[in-house]
Amino acid sequence: MSTLVLGAGLIGSLTAQALAARGEAVILADVREGPGPTHVQRAVCDVTDRSALSSLIEQHRVSAIVHTAALLSTAIRQDPLKGIAVNIMGTANVLECAREHKLRRVVLASSTTVTYTGFGSHAAQPIAEDLPLRLISERPASIYAACKLSGEHLGHLYHDLYGVDAVSLRYAAVLGDLGHVTSVPGRLLQTLVRAARDGRPVHLDDPFLLWGGREEFVDARDCARANVSALDAQAPVQRVYHIADGQWHTLGDFVAAVQRIHPTLQATWPQHLRTGFAGFAHQRPAPSDVRKAQQELQFACIYSLHDCIAHWGNT
Numbered sequence: 001m002s003t004l005v006l007g008a009g010l011i012g013s014l015t016a017q018a019l020a021a022r023g024e025a026v027i028l029a030d031v032r033e034g035p036g037p038t039h040v041q042r043a044v045c046d047v048t049d050r051s052a053l054s055s056l057i058e059q060h061r062v063s064a065i066v067h068t069a070a071l072l073s074t075a076i077r078q079d080p081l082k083g084i085a086v087n088i089m090g091t092a093n094v095l096e097c098a099r100e101h102k103l104r105r106v107v108l109a110s111s112t113t114v115t116y117t118g119f120g121s122h123a124a125q126p127i128a129e130d131l132p133l134r135l136i137s138e139r140p141a142s143i144y145a146a147c148k149l150s151g152e153h154l155g156h157l158y159h160d161l162y163g164v165d166a167v168s169l170r171y172a173a174v175l176g177d178l179g180h181v182t183s184v185p186g187r188l189l190q191t192l193v194r195a196a197r198d199g200r201p202v203h204l205d206d207p208f209l210l211w212g213g214r215e216e217f218v219d220a221r222d223c224a225r226a227n228v229s230a231l232d233a234q235a236p237v238q239r240v241y242h243i244a245d246g247q248w249h250t251l252g253d254f255v256a257a258v259q260r261i262h263p264t265l266q267a268t269w270p271q272h273l274r275t276g277f278a279g280f281a282h283q284r285p286a287p288s289d290v291r292k293a294q295q296e297l298q299f300a301c302i303y304s305l306h307d308c309i310a311h312w313g314n315t
């Protein structure tokens with residue numbers, strides 16, 4: 001039996017590596033060809049092609065899936081239909097294949113962005129996974145977040161209607177490998193590190209890379225650990241979990257963390273920022289509540305923002 005990791009990007013590759021390191025048979029599949037980590041078999045598979053996905057599962061006697069394949073927020077903004085096809089229909093295909101092949105568990109990659117519109121009316125208390133959902137006033141503020149929320153709902157429904165054991169993990173803003181950057185937080189770190197290495201001052205003025213108040217970040221290595229914990233969890237009753245460390249940081253904190261590694265970095269940005277992270281309308285009122293991930297997945301982050309920037313900002 002093997003575990004199939006869908007999406008050979010930042011988090012999928014680290015997850016496959018973590019599973020292989022503990023001796024499991026792992027298949028890492030992506031729409032693009034490429035090398036896999038050591039002891040990980042690579043395959044090419046488009047998650048929008050359900051019959052190809054089903055054959056892959058059969059061929060490798062897959063018993064569980066970690067589904068990270070997606071278009072991220074910048075890519076989906078540029079090509080919404082492709083993003084909807086991959087992020088919604090791709091996830092539906094994964095769940096349908098889990099039903100067809102009676103898989104033991106499916107872990108779906110979601111995002112804390114699904115909660116961001118609630119920030120306008122939320123009090124300054126930890127953001128619960130089950131925050132009040134006012135369907136119109138607090139609808140998702142991006143197509144990306146709408147797709148992620150749909151994935152969570154489909155996961156719940158496949159569980160309720162067909163007994164598919166699906167668990168969604170809402171990662172905070174993920175920091176990781178700076179080689180091929182697809183995410184907003186990755187782009188911010190890359191912008192600062194490149195400026196420091198080139199020895200030139202940088203003025204941050206892209207609204208996506210700025211935020212007022214504070215925001216939470218997570219190391220991609222912790223996301224991979226969380227995926228493994230979610231595969232192992234004995235009784236994941238809530239089925240949706242925040243993957244974050246309960247800390248939140250200003251843009252100044254973030255720049256200071258990069259300056260610890262690259263002391264010559266000079267960065268400026270507009271003062272009195274009103275918007276939240278990645279151009280979302282509201283500033284975060286509190287960090288995410290992470291207690292359920294600790295209780296039900298036995299998962300807690302081990303890398304702080306400083307550890308994370310020290311590791312990835314120096315690669």
Ligand SMILES: NC(=O)c1ccc[n+]([C@@H]2O[C@H](COP(=O)([O-])OP(=O)(O)OC[C@H]3O[C@@H](n4cnc5c(N)ncnc54)[C@H](O)[C@@H]3O)[C@@H](O)[C@H]2O)c1
Pocket residue numbers: 006007008009010011012029030031032045046047048067068069070071072086090109110111112170171172173174175182183184185186
């Ligand atoms: N990076 C972040 O800040 C962040 C935050 C929260 C949630 N997430 C979610 O975590 C997951 C993994 O993110 P990541 O940072 O590793 O992204 P990534 O861009 O590094 O990896 C995504 C991978 O999916 C693949 N893919 C795209 N379309 C596909 C298709 N049709 N079939 C198969 N593969 C396809 C891409 O080729 C890519 O390798 C995604 O679902 C993402 O939405 C990421």
